[in-house]
Amino acid sequence: xxxxxxxxxxxxxxxxxxxxxxxADLADYAPVRGCMIIKPYGYALWENIQQALDSRFKATGHQxxxxxxxxxxSFLNKExxxxxxxxxxxxxxxxxxxxxxxxxxxxxxxxxxxxxxxMAKWIQSYRDLxxxxxxxxxxxxxxxxxxxxxxxxxxxxxxxxxxxxxxDEAEEETLRMLGVYYDVYFNEAAIPGIKGRKSNQEKFAxxxxxxxxxxxxxxxxxxxxxxxxxxxxxxxxAFEIQYTDENNALQHAWTTSWGLSTRMVGAVIMTHGDDxxxxxxxxxxxxxxxxxxxxxxxxxxxxxxxxxxxxxxELKANGVRVKLDTRFELSPGFKxxxxxxxxxxxxxxxxxKDVQNGTVAVARRDxxxxxxxxxxxxxxxxxxxxxxxxxxxxSLLRQAxxxxxxxxxxxxDDYGTFCEILKEGWAYTWFCGSATCExxxxxxxxxxxxxxxxxxxxxxxxxxxxxxxxDERALFAKAY
Amino acid sequence: xxxxxxxxxxxxxxxxxxxxxxxADLADYAPVRGCMIIKPYGYALWENIQQALDSRFKATGHQxxxxxxxxxxSFLNKExxxxxxxxxxxxxxxxxxxxxxxxxxxxxxxxxxxxxxxMAKWIQSYRDLxxxxxxxxxxxxxxxxxxxxxxxxxxxxxxxxxxxxxxDEAEEETLRMLGVYYDVYFNEAAIPGIKGRKSNQEKFAxxxxxxxxxxxxxxxxxxxxxxxxxxxxxxxxAFEIQYTDENNALQHAWTTSWGLSTRMVGAVIMTHGDDxxxxxxxxxxxxxxxxxxxxxxxxxxxxxxxxxxxxxxELKANGVRVKLDTRFELSPGFKxxxxxxxxxxxxxxxxxKDVQNGTVAVARRDxxxxxxxxxxxxxxxxxxxxxxxxxxxxSLLRQAxxxxxxxxxxxxDDYGTFCEILKEGWAYTWFCGSATCExxxxxxxxxxxxxxxxxxxxxxxxxxxxxxxxDERALFAKAY
Numbered sequence: 001x002x003x004x005x006x007x008x009x010x011x012x013x014x015x016x017x018x019x020x021x022x023x024a025d026l027a028d029y030a031p032v033r034g035c036m037i038i039k040p041y042g043y044a045l046w047e048n049i050q051q052a053l054d055s056r057f058k059a060t061g062h063q064x065x066x067x068x069x070x071x072x073x074s075f076l077n078k079e080x081x082x083x084x085x086x087x088x089x090x091x092x093x094x095x096x097x098x099x100x101x102x103x104x105x106x107x108x109x110x111x112x113x114x115x116x117x118x119m120a121k122w123i124q125s126y127r128d129l130x131x132x133x134x135x136x137x138x139x140x141x142x143x144x145x146x147x148x149x150x151x152x153x154x155x156x157x158x159x160x161x162x163x164x165x166x167x168d169e170a171e172e173e174t175l176r177m178l179g180v181y182y183d184v185y186f187n188e189a190a191i192p193g194i195k196g197r198k199s200n201q202e203k204f205a206x207x208x209x210x211x212x213x214x215x216x217x218x219x220x221x222x223x224x225x226x227x228x229x230x231x232x233x234x235x236x237x238a239f240e241i242q243y244t245d246e247n248n249a250l251q252h253a254w255t256t257s258w259g260l261s262t263r264m265v266g267a268v269i270m271t272h273g274d275d276x277x278x279x280x281x282x283x284x285x286x287x288x289x290x291x292x293x294x295x296x297x298x299x300x301x302x303x304x305x306x307x308x309x310x311x312x313x314e315l316k317a318n319g320v321r322v323k324l325d326t327r328f329e330l331s332p333g334f335k336x337x338x339x340x341x342x343x344x345x346x347x348x349x350x351x352x353k354d355v356q357n358g359t360v361a362v363a364r365r366d367x368x369x370x371x372x373x374x375x376x377x378x379x380x381x382x383x384x385x386x387x388x389x390x391x392x393x394x395s396l397l398r399q400a401x402x403x404x405x406x407x408x409x410x411x412x413d414d415y416g417t418f419c420e421i422l423k424e425g426w427a428y429t430w431f432c433g434s435a436t437c438e439x440x441x442x443x444x445x446x447x448x449x450x451x452x453x454x455x456x457x458x459x460x461x462x463x464x465x466x467x468x469x470x471d472e473r474a475l476f477a478k479a480y
Numbered sequence: 481x482x483x484x485x486x487x488x489x490x491x492x493x494x495x496x497x498x499x500x501x502x503x504a505d506l507a508d509y510a511p512v513r514g515c516m517i518i519k520p521y522g523y524a525l526w527e528n529i530q531q532a533l534d535s536r537f538k539a540t541g542h543q544x545x546x547x548x549x550x551x552x553x554s555f556l557n558k559e560x561x562x563x564x565x566x567x568x569x570x571x572x573x574x575x576x577x578x579x580x581x582x583x584x585x586x587x588x589x590x591x592x593x594x595x596x597x598x599m600a601k602w603i604q605s606y607r608d609l610x611x612x613x614x615x616x617x618x619x620x621x622x623x624x625x626x627x628x629x630x631x632x633x634x635x636x637x638x639x640x641x642x643x644x645x646x647x648d649e650a651e652e653e654t655l656r657m658l659g660v661y662y663d664v665y666f667n668e669a670a671i672p673g674i675k676g677r678k679s680n681q682e683k684f685a686x687x688x689x690x691x692x693x694x695x696x697x698x699x700x701x702x703x704x705x706x707x708x709x710x711x712x713x714x715x716x717x718a719f720e721i722q723y724t725d726e727n728n729a730l731q732h733a734w735t736t737s738w739g740l741s742t743r744m745v746g747a748v749i750m751t752h753g754d755d756x757x758x759x760x761x762x763x764x765x766x767x768x769x770x771x772x773x774x775x776x777x778x779x780x781x782x783x784x785x786x787x788x789x790x791x792x793x794e795l796k797a798n799g800v801r802v803k804l805d806t807r808f809e810l811s812p813g814f815k816x817x818x819x820x821x822x823x824x825x826x827x828x829x830x831x832x833k834d835v836q837n838g839t840v841a842v843a844r845r846d847x848x849x850x851x852x853x854x855x856x857x858x859x860x861x862x863x864x865x866x867x868x869x870x871x872x873x874x875s876l877l878r879q880a881x882x883x884x885x886x887x888x889x890x891x892x893d894d895y896g897t898f899c900e901i902l903k904e905g906w907a908y909t910w911f912c913g914s915a916t917c918e919x920x921x922x923x924x925x926x927x928x929x930x931x932x933x934x935x936x937x938x939x940x941x942x943x944x945x946x947x948x949x950x951d952e953r954a955l956f957a958k959a960y
Contacts, residue, residue, distance in 0.1 A: 006616035028598070028601070030548045030594070031552055031555070031594070031597055032548055032550045032551070032552060032585060035548035035550060036548070037545070037546070037548065037598055038545055038546040038547075039545055040543035040544065040545045040613070043543075043544050043545050043546055046546075047544065063520035063522065063523075063524070064523050064524070064527065065517070065518055065519055065520045066517070066518040066521050066523055066526075066636065067517050067518070068510045068512055068515035068517065068634055069515075069587075069618055069620065069634050070512045070515060070571075070620075070634065071512070072512060074627070077509070087578070088577060088578055090575075090576075090577070090578075091550075091573050091575070091576045091585075092573060092574070092575040092576070093571050093572060093573050093574075093587065094572070094573075094574045094575060095570075095571070095572040095574060095584075096570075096571045096572070096622045097568060097569060097570070097571075097622035097624065098567070098568055098570075098622075105571075107549075107573065107587075114510070114511070114679050117511055118508070118517055121508070133520070137618075138549055138617075138618065140549065140550075142578075146578070153550075154548055154550065156546065244888070251546060255556070263648070276519055280932045292484050309732075334854075341937060343633075434789075
């Protein structure tokens, strides 16, 4: 029953999150520890994110394919850093068809190895490059502390895998796909992410360079729902992905990989949600407009239903994702709370008085209470609602941007101030990127470097920890 | 190199199949025995099948959701027939995060059990029914003898799972989804399937009744790529899926499940393919029209390319899936063979003479050689090609229907004739459905009952094997 009161964010942010996920019917715990069941409403949100990504992948020349769930254990051992990074997290199949397996099979934690194996078979000449692949798949990482969408043993994602002739082309691809993610965050999910490069300590196991998009959640922690990696020639050498160049010389290819997962759903919840529940960005909301006809008795219902039905048909025919709520056995207040909990951007109420006046009541989810409600003529409602959906997108994006910017503090050189800032927000400061300095920050603050933002003025400064001269600033924050 | 000659169907149908799958770049073997890699062209075909199904599932009120890959071993034991059916085929995870698991996890072979567990939590009252779910997922069944698409250890599918208040509603749903499959076979894949009920021996492990669509492949074997099951109350009782009815009495629900898998790709290949390779039904073909500009030198290329580009843009803008092949380094003949191998329904050739004449050459894949090629004015080409795509759909469907009907033979009462027919085609005859009779047919003919067709005249006859009076005819065939 989603109209029950949920924990407030101020009281306990973590419980608020779990309450919202469950009361809004996004997901549920599974009988296997650490796994989740994605319920229809949560899955519809994920499908809209998928669609937004998939069309962009195709527009940038990528093709979908599918590689096996099971990877021979020996494959993982071929790339040293990769196996070190993933070994502790593996689920292993040892029995198949009732018999002990000769070579144990790893359930894919990610697919660089099995795709590297295939690329080596498929690529012969420079004419076969670039090879631009993507796969929609489930992956498994054995996690001890899990939370719905944010960290689950099995999760859904897409993983792009590409091969190129040169380092620069691979780097360009890595950044292009980071840009695609940024676009989806910004223009679909109304999340103002920050693009940047991960430190050596935080990069992907086996990558040359990793990039991420960091977003600030409502409790000011950072969340990374996607990464893009320039894998250099590490996997090309481990799996012998080679091509003959235009001079007939044998070369190793340069590969990339990039992924965005169901974690993104968590980012949407924690960027926009409030104490009444979800607030969904209109462009990916499974339901953009809910129509609630109101009638105390059959007579009133006979008046309002034809108007409600006609509006439903009109919106549906014009590509608006619309729902008609005819649960007359429930009170209007209960239903309003219910749809607010589920974060539907616009609620249209139609009562007998509205029918007489030729109006409807329109309530926008992003503006709470009476301020967000207005009476609008039934005539011309479609363009009005379409514009309002756009306005709500802009409003959510603006609110998230203001919240983010008011909690990122630049600090020049005082480590004490830096630590103070990290108690409550994000710090932006000069950082040498060394493992020692990173470890000290982590120990002192339970925070890490999130990334070196790409959009920063070049200059020189002193590392906030060790004072060494360096030429880049990093963002630091506590993180999910 | 797809223009190499492939094994002919007459010489070795099984090798022909594998040759086509590999030469047309549909799929490849994986390093794990029995698994496959679905290559971009094969995956694009699957995506089109997915889309055709998914939109129909949604139009009939189903919602997508996602349930975990791993199922506790104890869940499978709850339904007796189910565990007996699937036990020999399971892949089992015994190690997670480096440690031996207390309860071993089965990689889902199908999800009735885990979804049954969830339904029991989600369903309380008759108001929660019907519950109409679908999931797109990978499943694993440990198969010893595997073939690309037809029988692989891991495969992709959708599995629908629904719960209803009564037997009749569950039966109606089971048949409705069988109808959806039939529609996709017929109207998207140009495959004339035959709807029918499986015998008790051939039904799903745990079902009350199973239905299938049987299609005749080019070697006259039967292939079943989808099934729809009325599960009765078997899983509802095993997982306590109960609801309170309108009189406040506690009742077990009635459930269904239905699935269509990547086997469907195999059905498309073997229904329509010929000795030149694939022949893809236009409505699901990844590429519907390929344009091949022809020019021996730069001068000629300068003439043909603008026409080819303009046509490409026009077709693309009008929703035709089109490919422009500008590989001038390859001979036209090579390219024609290549696109024939890949089964592209229409090839448009544009040479310098065509430019002068204001024509193009249009070759249809379903009519071999010169008979299928004609010169068509460039003007008005778009509507011509759109109509031709529809014609090709009709032509493939007609050819497949004629082939099927000429190899199904009705036999009244002579077991010897029946066995003769089964050497070369399908037999349609009275069948009592008993395990004994089924076993005898299998032993004598390596064939089984495929289904009792739904569209048959009612009557009475004597079982072809034992002579007992019975009231239904069944189809018998050798099968994949």
